[in-house]
Structure formats: C-alpha cells, structure tokens
Amino acid sequence: MSSKFTIFIDVYYGLPMFREAIEAIQNQTYQNIEIIISNHGAGQEITDFIAETKKADKRVKVLSYEKNMFSWDDPHKQFAVINNASLKIAEGDFIFLNSYDDLMALDYAERMVKLFNDNAECTTAAGLPVPMD
Numbered sequence: 001m002s003s004k005f006t007i008f009i010d011v012y013y014g015l016p017m018f019r020e021a022i023e024a025i026q027n028q029t030y031q032n033i034e035i036i037i038s039n040h041g042a043g044q045e046i047t048d049f050i051a052e053t054k055k056a057d058k059r060v061k062v063l064s065y066e067k068n069m070f071s072w073d074d075p076h077k078q079f080a081v082i083n084n085a086s087l088k089i090a091e092g093d094f095i096f097l098n099s100y101d102d103l104m105a106l107d108y109a110e111r112m113v114k115l116f117n118d119n120a121e122c123t124t125a126a127g128l129p130v131p132m133d
Contacts, residue, residue: 002032005109006092010038010082012068015046017101024103030110034092035060038082041068
C-alpha cells in the first residue's frame with residue numbers, strides 16, 4: 001500500500017481563501033491523503049462549509065474549538081494546541097501543515113512522498129513559495 005500523506009489545515013476566517021486551499025488539497029494527484037481541518041472558532045458560514053466538505057470527502061477529519069486559539073499574549077499557543085491535537089489523530093506516514101490562505105501545487109503530495117520514499121536520509125522538506133499576485 002502507498003504511503004499516506006496527512007495535511008493539517010486550520011481556519012478561523014477567510015472563507016474564499018480557505019475554499020481554494022481545500023480544493024487544491026482535495027485535487028492532489030496523489031490521492032492517498034488525509035485532511036485534518038481544525039476549526040478554531042470560525043463563524044457559521046465556514047463551519048457549514050467544513051461540515052459539507054467532511055460529508056462529501058471521507059478523507060476529511062475535523063477538530064473543532066469553541067474560540068479562536070490565537071492570542072497576542074502567546075501567538076505560538078495556537079499552533080501547539082492545534083498541531084498536537086492533529087498529531088494525535090493523524091494516520092499519515094508524512095505530515096504537512098498548510099495554512100488556510102496557502103495554495104498547494106496539485107502535485108505537491110506526490111512529489112513529497114516520492115522524495116521521502118526515495119531518500120531514507122531525508123527527514124524534512126518543503127516546497128518553494130510562489131507569489132500569486
């Protein structure tokens with residue numbers, strides 16, 4: 001069986017960008033993926049979109065938080081809480097953190113799985129960011 005690629009994505013606001021990010025993840029050329037969405041206090045429109053996405057795509061898991069996990073007092077707390085919770089339920093051999101406002105190249109997961117499977121010494125990698133505007 002092929003390696004599973006897990007993608008964490010969190011959202012609080014920005015539904016149009018989040019929609020595009022989810023679409024790019026769902027349309028990966030490498031299909032053995034798991035998508036873990038962390039909803040940290042998003043409004044009803046985003047919450048409804050997440051529910052629809054989960055219902056339509058069996059690869060999606062959802063973690064929900066009552067309030068936004070970001071705090072100016074401790075900006076890294078959000079990532080510690082969300083990422084640790086996501087790690088506890090992740091089933092993938094490889095894990096990637098995607099922001100709600102980042103678009104993933106459609107062959108990103110395929111390239112990363114190949115990179116790691118072909119290079120046992122490789123422990124971390126990331127693609128190059130490309131500006132869109």
